[in-house]
Amino acid sequence: MDPSRHPVFSAVEADAEPDAAGAFLRVATDYLARTRTHAPPVSTPLGPDDLAARFDEPLPSGGRPLAEVIARLEADVVPDSNHLCDPRAMGHQVSAPLPAAVWTEPLAAALNQSVAVWEMSPVGTVIEARVVRWMCDLAGFGPPAGGTFTSGGTEATFTALLAARSAALPDAWTKGVGADPPVVLHGEHAHYAVTRAVGAMGLGVENAVAVASRGYRMDVDALAAELARQEARGRKVMAVVATAGSTATGSFDDLDAVGSLCEERGIWLHVDGAHGASALLSGAHRSRLRGVERARSLAWDPHKMMLMPLSAGVVLVRDEGDLTAAFRQRAPYLFHAAAGGRAWDQGTRSFQCSRRLDALKVWVALQRYGADGLGALYDGLCATARTLHDAVAARPDFEALHEPESNILCFRWTGDGSLAGERLDALNLALRETFNRSGDGWITTTVLDGRRVLRATVMNPRTTAADVEAVLDSLARKGEELARG
Numbered sequence: 001m002d003p004s005r006h007p008v009f010s011a012v013e014a015d016a017e018p019d020a021a022g023a024f025l026r027v028a029t030d031y032l033a034r035t036r037t038h039a040p041p042v043s044t045p046l047g048p049d050d051l052a053a054r055f056d057e058p059l060p061s062g063g064r065p066l067a068e069v070i071a072r073l074e075a076d077v078v079p080d081s082n083h084l085c086d087p088r089a090m091g092h093q094v095s096a097p098l099p100a101a102v103w104t105e106p107l108a109a110a111l112n113q114s115v116a117v118w119e120m121s122p123v124g125t126v127i128e129a130r131v132v133r134w135m136c137d138l139a140g141f142g143p144p145a146g147g148t149f150t151s152g153g154t155e156a157t158f159t160a161l162l163a164a165r166s167a168a169l170p171d172a173w174t175k176g177v178g179a180d181p182p183v184v185l186h187g188e189h190a191h192y193a194v195t196r197a198v199g200a201m202g203l204g205v206e207n208a209v210a211v212a213s214r215g216y217r218m219d220v221d222a223l224a225a226e227l228a229r230q231e232a233r234g235r236k237v238m239a240v241v242a243t244a245g246s247t248a249t250g251s252f253d254d255l256d257a258v259g260s261l262c263e264e265r266g267i268w269l270h271v272d273g274a275h276g277a278s279a280l281l282s283g284a285h286r287s288r289l290r291g292v293e294r295a296r297s298l299a300w301d302p303h304k305m306m307l308m309p310l311s312a313g314v315v316l317v318r319d320e321g322d323l324t325a326a327f328r329q330r331a332p333y334l335f336h337a338a339a340g341g342r343a344w345d346q347g348t349r350s351f352q353c354s355r356r357l358d359a360l361k362v363w364v365a366l367q368r369y370g371a372d373g374l375g376a377l378y379d380g381l382c383a384t385a386r387t388l389h390d391a392v393a394a395r396p397d398f399e400a401l402h403e404p405e406s407n408i409l410c411f412r413w414t415g416d417g418s419l420a421g422e423r424l425d426a427l428n429l430a431l432r433e434t435f436n437r438s439g440d441g442w443i444t445t446t447v448l449d450g451r452r453v454l455r456a457t458v459m460n461p462r463t464t465a466a467d468v469e470a471v472l473d474s475l476a477r478k479g480e481e482l483a484r485g
């Protein structure tokens, strides 16, 4: 670049040097060093208005020295973020990310390969196809299978249901879904990604039918009855969506039984394994997905239990042609006909156009830690959730709502048993807020069977039994204070 031009050009060149890169990296490594062991607060005590005030400033028209920018990151961004590597962060399904995958992110950004088409990402496209193939193998999908990385589970399920729509209504792409669209059946505890997809693709959310659960899993008898009811009404069923690792409780539907019902009727089975499909890496837990090979499509988020940093989602289909059929578009500026054989371009199989090479960090993590290593980490997260369950069950002042099937547990503080109903619900809601604001840890809450409950998701391999006990002790102390008023 010509240094006589605008000063921004010299700033751009200076920032390409190792010193500048090192300055950013040091912020990240300092952060990890500080938060890898418990160091309160786990999150910010500030609310959104306080944080917005900090950033309430005019658009910067000129640049500043890099050191000032770095100092702002350190002072204004890092401390009040959620510290997911803290062993007492047990909140949503977002990981304490694996370091080798984290350090791959700057490389992926520097390379900036778009996996829209092969010519934009010659190695990246091939790596994505390789990772997708490994995942298909783990799912038991045969040679015709394929898939694509997605922004996450929501896009994965949307893409899968678009493929199902194309199979059920081949004309939908050109003519729309008509006045009598097919229905989609899903478990009562399915993620909202399912109804969002149904609404977004114009089927009408009234055509997304929830099937009752038993023990937080889809009740297979209820599913059979619902299928019969739809048949009697003369309604076509476009897909059944089963969940492998539900959001609320981490429970797994019986894929074998659901798969049989779908196969008998020729219905598309989509498995939302965004959370739990990573069990396929675990010798101890893979049986929870028994029958997954019967699915026509599978959503699987490496950014959940494979502990990737956001984002890394994947949708797999048993027949790659189903994915291509989901998006029937021409774009001569981008898509070129394959010269025989399989087209490498993924853009024809993805909802996105420009797309990050998220597969790279998954590939690096597999190279560095191995599939067995990731499986062992999965096992560890589940074992810690079991420890939490057992600790809850051993205490008189807490109640566990279910046995953990993965790394999620819903439980309640019940104190001395004198509170019930709405008062106990309100107390648990307030308890979660008070606990999170205290900095002692970070958990979530949901409503289960009409009851307000606390919810912990173990997403950090560093969380120990001592952390679990400390979290429960702190919750109990705060619960008693709140109950006293």
Ligand SMILES: Cc1ncc(COP(=O)(O)O)c(C=O)c1O
Pocket: 093, 151, 152, 153, 154, 155, 191, 193, 243, 245, 246, 247, 272, 273, 274, 275, 301, 313
């Ligand atoms: C079962 C399930 N499906 C889908 C999703 C959505 O995934 P994402 O947030 O990656 O879009 C989630 C997220 O919590 C989930 O638990």
